[in-house]
Amino acid sequence: MERHVRLAPEDRAALDGLARQHVRPVAPRQDIVGQHDDPYHTHLILDGWACRYRQFPDGRRAIVSLLLPGDLCDPGVTRRARMDHAIGALTAVTVARIAPDQIGAAVRARPALDECLWLEMRDTTALQREWIASVGRRTAIERLAHLFCELYLRLARVGLADGNTIPMPVTQPDLADALGQTSVHINRTLKALRGAGLIALRGRRLTIHDLDGLMKRGLFDPAYLHLA
Amino acid sequence: MERHVRLAPEDRAALDGLARQHVRPVAPRQDIVGQHDDPYHTHLILDGWACRYRQFPDGRRAIVSLLLPGDLCDPGVTRRARMDHAIGALTAVTVARIAPDQIGAAVRARPALDECLWLEMRDTTALQREWIASVGRRTAIERLAHLFCELYLRLARVGLADGNTIPMPVTQPDLADALGQTSVHINRTLKALRGAGLIALRGRRLTIHDLDGLMKRGLFDPAYLHLA
DNA sequence: GCCGCGCGCTAACCTGCGTTAAGCGACCGC
DNA sequence: GCGGTCGCTTAACGCAGGTTAGCGCGCGGC
Structure with a gap:
C-alpha cells in the first residue's frame, strides 16, 4: 500500500x-x-x-x-x-x-x-501545489481534464483502475467544490469533454478514451505524482 | 528563527x-x-x-x-x-x-x-490548504484581504512587522499570479480595499489600518498558521 | 409500493473578472 | 542625460463562468 x-x-x-x-x-x-x-x-x-x-x-x-x-x-x-x-x-x-x-x-x-x-x-504537498496551480491558472476544461488524469494515475497506482476506466463515485457538486466552480459549469464542461471524445462518464464510472489527449487538454505533467 | x-x-x-x-x-x-x-x-x-x-x-x-x-x-x-x-x-x-x-x-x-x-x-501544508480554499472559493477582495492578513501575521511572527505596517515588495503582477487573477483586477481590488479604509499601500510598504476589519473582509481565521 | 430528495441535465440571463489599450512616472543601463 | 522597459492606473469592452429555474429520474426510507 x-x-x-x-x-x-x-x-x-x-x-x-x-x-x-x-x-x-x-x-x-x-x-x-x-x-x-x-x-x-x-x-x-x-x-x-x-x-x-x-x-x-x-x-x-x-x-x-x-x-x-x-x-x-x-x-x-x-x-x-x-x-x-x-x-x-x-x-x-x-x-x-x-x-x-x-x-x-x-x-x-x-x-x-x-x-x-x-x-x-512530500507527495501530499506536491499534490496540493498542483491543485493551487489548477484552480489559479487552468481554465474549466483544463482543470477537469487534469483532475481526471490525476485520479486515474493515483488509482492505477494502488491497483484500482480497471483498464482505462476508474470508479468515479463523487457527485458533480463535489467536483465543483474541488475545482472551485459550480455544479452547473462542471456539467457543461463534462459535456465538452464527452463531446471531444476524450471520456465517458456513466453510472459512477469514468472511462478515459484518450489518456494522451486528456493530458494535453489538462496541461498535465505527471512529474508531481512521483510515480516509479 | x-x-x-x-x-x-x-x-x-x-x-x-x-x-x-x-x-x-x-x-x-x-x-x-x-x-x-x-x-x-x-x-x-x-x-x-x-x-x-x-x-x-x-x-x-x-x-x-x-x-x-x-x-x-x-x-x-x-x-x-x-x-x-x-x-x-x-x-x-x-x-x-x-x-x-x-x-x-x-x-x-x-x-x-x-x-x-x-x-x-505541517505549517507548510496548512498554508497550502488555505491557499487552495482562497483561490477556489474566495472572491477577489476576500482573497487579497486574506493574503494581507496572512503576510502580516507571518512577518510579525519573525519580527518583520513595524507596528501595523509590513514591507510589501511584490509587484501587482506577482500578486495576480499568486491569487489567480490579472494585475488589472488586483489593481481594482486594491483600490476597493483602500477605499474601504482598511489598508494603505505606498512605496512597497503596506499599512493595515483595521486588522479586524480586514480579517472579516477576507474570512480570515488565523488557526491555520499555528501561532503560539 | 410510494414519497421525497438529491443529482444530472439544460436553458436563459447576468456579472465578476479578463482583455486590450493607453498614458504616466520611476528606474536602469549606457 | 536619454531612451527603453516595467509597473501602476484607469477606461471600454467582452466572455467564461455564476445564478436561477425547471424537469426528470433513481434511490433510499418507511
Missing part, C-alpha cells in the same frame, strides 16, 4: 498491523474528523473516497484534497494542533484509526517507516 | 551553524531552483522574498507559495526527486544552501530538530 520504495517484509508487517486495528466504517457525507476537533488519531483510508474540506460561515465549501484508498490522513497529526479544516467521507468509507503513540513506536522500531512518512508528506 | 517550540540552546546553535554556511545572494527575478532541476540542496531564506511557482508552456504562471525570511525551502528534498516547479526570487534574496547530509547529520545529533522539520512541514 505504501509508496513504491524499498520496504523490508518486517516493515510491511508493521504497517499491516497498524492498519488492521480499529477499523471503522463511516457513512457517506459524514465527517471523519470535524472542522474544530482536537484530533488525536491519524486515519488511513482503506476503502471509499474522502476529502479534506474547508467550510465558510456562509456555506461555501472548498474541497482541498481528495483522499483515496491507501491515503494516510495526517501523518503529522502526532504533532497536535486544533483542526483548521474537516475530513469528510464522500462515499461509504472504511478507515483505520491509528493512535499517535503507535506511529511513534512503529517508527522507532522500524526506521524505514519514518522515510515512508516523509515521502507521503 | 524556527518554530515557537521548546528548543535547547544547543539545538539553536546547530541550526545557526547550518544557516551560516554557504550563504548566497540571488538577484531579483532569478531562479533559486529551476523547474526541472534535480535539486540537491535545501535552502533557507535569510532575507528577501521568494516564491514557488509553476510555469505553463504558454507562459501562464501560478505562484504556489510565498517564501519569507526564515522559511525553509524543502525540508523533504533529502528524499530526492526531480522538481515539478521552480523557486524564484521576487526581490533581492539571500539564501543559505544546506546539503542533505548536513540535515541528516544535524537531525541525528539533535533529535529535536526532526520535530522542527515536521512542524515546518
Whole structure:
C-alpha cells in the first residue's frame, strides 16, 4: 500500500498491523474528523473516497484534497494542533484509526517507516501545489481534464483502475467544490469533454478514451505524482 | 528563527551553524531552483522574498507559495526527486544552501530538530490548504484581504512587522499570479480595499489600518498558521 | 409500493473578472 | 542625460463562468 520504495517484509508487517486495528466504517457525507476537533488519531483510508474540506460561515465549501484508498490522513497529526479544516467521507468509507503513540513506536522500531512518512508528506504537498496551480491558472476544461488524469494515475497506482476506466463515485457538486466552480459549469464542461471524445462518464464510472489527449487538454505533467 | 517550540540552546546553535554556511545572494527575478532541476540542496531564506511557482508552456504562471525570511525551502528534498516547479526570487534574496547530509547529520545529533522539520512541514501544508480554499472559493477582495492578513501575521511572527505596517515588495503582477487573477483586477481590488479604509499601500510598504476589519473582509481565521 | 430528495441535465440571463489599450512616472543601463 | 522597459492606473469592452429555474429520474426510507 505504501509508496513504491524499498520496504523490508518486517516493515510491511508493521504497517499491516497498524492498519488492521480499529477499523471503522463511516457513512457517506459524514465527517471523519470535524472542522474544530482536537484530533488525536491519524486515519488511513482503506476503502471509499474522502476529502479534506474547508467550510465558510456562509456555506461555501472548498474541497482541498481528495483522499483515496491507501491515503494516510495526517501523518503529522502526532504533532497536535486544533483542526483548521474537516475530513469528510464522500462515499461509504472504511478507515483505520491509528493512535499517535503507535506511529511513534512503529517508527522507532522500524526506521524505514519514518522515510515512508516523509515521502507521503512530500507527495501530499506536491499534490496540493498542483491543485493551487489548477484552480489559479487552468481554465474549466483544463482543470477537469487534469483532475481526471490525476485520479486515474493515483488509482492505477494502488491497483484500482480497471483498464482505462476508474470508479468515479463523487457527485458533480463535489467536483465543483474541488475545482472551485459550480455544479452547473462542471456539467457543461463534462459535456465538452464527452463531446471531444476524450471520456465517458456513466453510472459512477469514468472511462478515459484518450489518456494522451486528456493530458494535453489538462496541461498535465505527471512529474508531481512521483510515480516509479 | 524556527518554530515557537521548546528548543535547547544547543539545538539553536546547530541550526545557526547550518544557516551560516554557504550563504548566497540571488538577484531579483532569478531562479533559486529551476523547474526541472534535480535539486540537491535545501535552502533557507535569510532575507528577501521568494516564491514557488509553476510555469505553463504558454507562459501562464501560478505562484504556489510565498517564501519569507526564515522559511525553509524543502525540508523533504533529502528524499530526492526531480522538481515539478521552480523557486524564484521576487526581490533581492539571500539564501543559505544546506546539503542533505548536513540535515541528516544535524537531525541525528539533535533529535529535536526532526520535530522542527515536521512542524515546518505541517505549517507548510496548512498554508497550502488555505491557499487552495482562497483561490477556489474566495472572491477577489476576500482573497487579497486574506493574503494581507496572512503576510502580516507571518512577518510579525519573525519580527518583520513595524507596528501595523509590513514591507510589501511584490509587484501587482506577482500578486495576480499568486491569487489567480490579472494585475488589472488586483489593481481594482486594491483600490476597493483602500477605499474601504482598511489598508494603505505606498512605496512597497503596506499599512493595515483595521486588522479586524480586514480579517472579516477576507474570512480570515488565523488557526491555520499555528501561532503560539 | 410510494414519497421525497438529491443529482444530472439544460436553458436563459447576468456579472465578476479578463482583455486590450493607453498614458504616466520611476528606474536602469549606457 | 536619454531612451527603453516595467509597473501602476484607469477606461471600454467582452466572455467564461455564476445564478436561477425547471424537469426528470433513481434511490433510499418507511
